[in-house]
Structure formats: C-alpha cells, structure tokens
Amino acid sequence: MSDLPDEDEALGLLTVLREDGAADAATAPFLDDDLLRAMHREMLRIRVIDERMLMRQRQGRVGFFGTITGQEATPIATGFATEARDWIFPALRESAIMLVRGFPLDAWLAQAYGNEADVLKGRQMPSHMSGRSVNQVSWSSVIGPQIPQAVGAAMAAKLRGDDVVTVGFMGDGATSEGDFHSAMTMASRFRAPCILLCQNNHWSISVPTAKQTRSQTIAVKARAYGMPGVRVDGNDILAVYSAIKQAADRARAGEGPTFIESVTYRMGPHSSSDDPTRYRSDEEVAEWAKKDPIDRFERYLARAEVVSPEQALAVREDLTAEVLATIKRVEALAPPALRTLFEDLYQDLPQHHRDQAAALEAGPRAPSH
Ligand SMILES: Cc1ncc(C[n+]2csc(CCOP(=O)(O)OP(=O)(O)O)c2C)c(N)n1
Ligand SMILES: [Mg+2]
Numbered sequence: 001m002s003d004l005p006d007e008d009e010a011l012g013l014l015t016v017l018r019e020d021g022a023a024d025a026a027t028a029p030f031l032d033d034d035l036l037r038a039m040h041r042e043m044l045r046i047r048v049i050d051e052r053m054l055m056r057q058r059q060g061r062v063g064f065f066g067t068i069t070g071q072e073a074t075p076i077a078t079g080f081a082t083e084a085r086d087w088i089f090p091a092l093r094e095s096a097i098m099l100v101r102g103f104p105l106d107a108w109l110a111q112a113y114g115n116e117a118d119v120l121k122g123r124q125m126p127s128h129m130s131g132r133s134v135n136q137v138s139w140s141s142v143i144g145p146q147i148p149q150a151v152g153a154a155m156a157a158k159l160r161g162d163d164v165v166t167v168g169f170m171g172d173g174a175t176s177e178g179d180f181h182s183a184m185t186m187a188s189r190f191r192a193p194c195i196l197l198c199q200n201n202h203w204s205i206s207v208p209t210a211k212q213t214r215s216q217t218i219a220v221k222a223r224a225y226g227m228p229g230v231r232v233d234g235n236d237i238l239a240v241y242s243a244i245k246q247a248a249d250r251a252r253a254g255e256g257p258t259f260i261e262s263v264t265y266r267m268g269p270h271s272s273s274d275d276p277t278r279y280r281s282d283e284e285v286a287e288w289a290k291k292d293p294i295d296r297f298e299r300y301l302a303r304a305e306v307v308s309p310e311q312a313l314a315v316r317e318d319l320t321a322e323v324l325a326t327i328k329r330v331e332a333l334a335p336p337a338l339r340t341l342f343e344d345l346y347q348d349l350p351q352h353h354r355d356q357a358a359a360l361e362a363g364p365r366a367p368s369h
Contacts, residue, residue: 010219010229013263016238021299029242033306039080039237040307041315043072043294046096048319049105050268052327053112057272061331062112064126066139068093070235070267073293074199076100077240078167082248085162088136089150091143091169093199093266095127101134105326115333121343122336144170144179147196151187154194154257165251166194167244173204175218184225184259191256195247198259199234201266206279222259234264235293238300265291 016027031039050067057065068075071093078088079100088097098108107117111129114122120130130138140146150168157164174180175198187194198218202209215221222229228250232243240262247258265288269276276285301307307315342349342357349357 010223010231010261011217012231014230014232014239014243015236016233016242017236017296017300019296019299021296021303023238023300023304027239027242029238029245031238031241035080036301036304036306039076039241040294040297040301040312041319042076042079042096042100043237043297044312044316045099045319045323046072046076047294048316048323049109052320052323053109054268054272056327056331062126064272065112066092066127066271067268068096068266070288070292071199071201071264072096073237073240073297074197074234074262074264077237078197078244081241081244082165082167084135085164086135086248087150087153087157087164087166088134089146089153089166089168090136090139091146091171091174091199092139092141093171093201094169095129095139098129098131098134098136101131101136103131103134103136105323106330107131109326109330110333113330113333114336115330116336117330117333118336121340143174144177146170147174147177147179147183148186150194150196151183151190151192151257154187154192154251155190158190158193163252164193165248166192168194168196170196170198171204172198172200172202172209172212172218173207174198175221176212184222184227187257188225188227191254193251193254194257195244195251196257196259197244198261199264200261201234201264203266203270203276203280205270205274206276208280217261219259219261225259227257227259229259229261231261231263234262235291235296237293237297264293267292 016024050069053065054067056062075094075096079097084101108129110117112127114126124138125141128139130136147168147170150166154166200209200218217231219229219231230243233239243260247260250258298312302309338360339357342353
C-alpha cells in the first residue's frame with residue numbers, strides 16, 4: 001500500500017475554484033484561454049440542450065429524456081482531459097462527452113427521437129446515446145455492468161499494447177452493486193489502464209447517498225482494493241479536469257487504475273419519468289443551486305478576463321439558436337423505415353421473414369367476416 005497517495009485525497013475534497021471566482025494557485029491546472037472558452041461553451045451547450053429537450057418531452061414529442069443539469073462539469077472535463085482514442089463507458093449522465101469529441105448534434109439528437117437518422121434505427125431505449133466514431137458505448141441502463149466492461153476493455157488494451165485508457169462511469173447507487181466490487185478487484189489486480197469515476201450526485205432516484213453506504217466517503221473504498229481514491233468537487237470543472245488528467249497520465253504511464261469520486265448534485269428529476277418533489281426538500285435543491293458549476297466557472301472566467309458576463313450571455317444565445325434549429329431539423333425526420341425491422345440479423349433473410357416483410361409492405365388487410 002505504500003505507493004498509494006495520502007489518504008486525505010480520498011477523504012478531503014480537491015477544489016480549484018473558490019466561490020468568489022478566484023482559482024487556488026496550488027491546485028489550478030495550466031490551461032490556455034481557448035481551452036477554457038471551449039469548456040465553457042460545451043457546459044452551456046449541454047445545459048441548453050437539456051432545458052429544450054425536457055420541454056420537448058413534456059410536450060410529448062419525445063418519449064424519454066434524462067438531463068444532467070448541475071452535473072455538467074464531470075462529463076465536459078472528461079471530454080477535454082482524455083484523448084480521442086480513449087474509450088468511454090458511461091452510466092446515465094455522460095452523453096455530452098460525445099459532443100465534446102465532435103459527434104454531430106443532429107445525429108446525437110436523432111438518438112433521442114429514434115428516427116431515420118438514428119444510427120441505432122430506433123432500437124435502443126431513447127436517449128441512450130452511443131457513438132462508435134467517438135469511442136463511446138451506450139448508456140448502461142442496468143446499474144453497474146459498464147464498470148467491469150471498462151476494466152475489461154482496459155485489460156485488453158494493455159495486452160494488445162494499445163495506448164488507450166478507458167473511463168468507466170457510475171453513480172453513487174452503482175457502488176452498492178456487485179459489479180463495482182468485481183471491477184475494482186480486477187482493475188487493481190491487473191493494473192488496468194482505466195479511470196473508474198463515480199458521480200456522487202447525492203441520490204439514486206429516491207434513495208439518498210447517506211442510506212446507500214456507511215463508508216466515510218465513496219473514494220476511500222478504493223484504498224481497500226489497493227488503488228488511489230481521489231475525492232473531487234464535482235461542481236468545479238478545473239478540479240475535475242485536474243483529477244482526470246492526472247489519472248489518465250498515471251494509467252498511460254503503466255501505473256494502473258485510479259478511482260475518482262466526483263461530488264455533485266442532480267438538480268433535475270432522475271429522468272423525465274420522475275418527480276423529485278416527492279422525496280427531497282426544496283431547501284436542499286436551493287442550497288445546491290447556489291453551487292451551480294456553470295455560474296462558478298463563469299465567475300472565474302470573468303475575473304480572469306477570459307469570458308465577460310456579456311460574452312457568456314452571447315454564447316448562450318448563440319447556442320440556443322443552434323440547438324433549436326437542430327431540434328427542428330431532427331424533429332422533421334421520419335421514423336425508421338418499417339423494412340429496417342428485418343435488417344441486421346440474418347445474412348439471408350429466412351422465407352417466413354420475407355413473407356412478413358412483403359405483408360407489411362402491402363399494408364393492412366381488410367377484415368374478413
Ligand atoms: C440493476 C438495476 N437496478 C435498479 C435499476 C433501476 N434504476 C435505474 S437508475 C437507478 C438509480 C441509479 O442511481 P445512481 O447510480 O446514483 O445514478 P444516478 O441516476 O444518480 O446518476 C436505479 C435504481 C436498474 N436500472 N438496474
Ligand atoms: Mg446518484
């Protein structure tokens with residue numbers, strides 16, 4: 001255990017941005033202004049998408065949508081702190097990494113609508129985005145399996161000598177699953193080049209984290225597996241960026257996995273199917289609203305004279321126009337063609353499927369009496 005960093009990393013809270021917008025010189029990463037502006041833009045972009053898509057869901061135009069409002073810092077930092085060749089194994093709130101990596105917004109939104117532009121042909125649960133072109137697998141709707149999958153992919157990369165790091169995400173609820181234990185054990189034992197990152201947003205649907213575990217922190221669990229556990233302020237994008245960059249460097253240098261607990265808060269409902277007012281207080285939500293990760297970053301950007309409040313507003317307006325125009329385009333597309341029901345399973349379609357396809361093509365028959 002002697003090679004593990006100070007226990008404080010797992011019990012404390014790595015922070016860069018102070019409430020007043022100043023950055024802690026001891027922990028701040030050196031990032032150039034263009035990168036800071038790009039990070040800000042991406043945080044705002046997913047915020048705007050979430051606002052607009054939740055409205056679309058309420059209007060009945062899309063069946064399901066999961067927002068990440070309040071949790072933007074972790075996925076956006078991941079998008080910038082990892083390399084394009086690294087693989088992402090998300091839980092439920094990391095689809096925005098795809099956008100940072102250049103996945104087109106049209107194609108991304110098409111996966112929320114499951115229409116003809118959806119590369120998954122409407123077969124996946126809506127909004128469970130994935131993109132082969134950007135090395136990101138689908139959301140894991142089942143809680144936990146993506147953690148050992150991320151470890152397995154990292155072990156494979158190591159065996160093949162590929163310079164690839166994998167990032168396996170989970171929520172706080174997922175740390176109570178058996179898959180968490182298997183993944184942590186294997187990752188550490190085989191020094192897999194991966195980052196296992198828990199977004200502790202304080203809730204697993206209606207179960208608060210305090211009822212999830214008696215462990216002092218989630219990060220400290222990593223020590224028992226023999227790997228560093230780092231607890232970071234998940235509403236502080238510069239702190240999360242630092243933690244992920246260091247973990248990725250460690251993994252690439254052959255020093256094995258790192259476990260990160262990113263402490264944040266889910267501001268919105270668990271998904272569009274949830275009503276959080278049934279199980280948590282308005283006061284708690286109001287307290288966290290004051291810690292909004294975008295506001296916090298904007299105070300820093302203004303103080304550092306990188307993005308003024310007026311410029312931030314202009315970026316938001318610009319993004320709103322772009323997002324609305326894209327939604328309009330994607331919404332106008334047709335559902336996947338019916339014949340796609342018969343695709344991708346057989347090389348040669350069996351006769352009974354051909355008969356069914358022909359019947360479908362011919363349309364409904366008049367009822368026979
Ligand atoms: C194995 C399994 N159990 C239960 C569920 C139902 N479920 C979906 S999301 C969720 C809570 C997940 O909480 P957490 O891991 O903290 O992630 P968060 O939603 O907070 O991001 C549950 C219980 C499921 N999908 N899979
Ligand atoms: Mg949670």
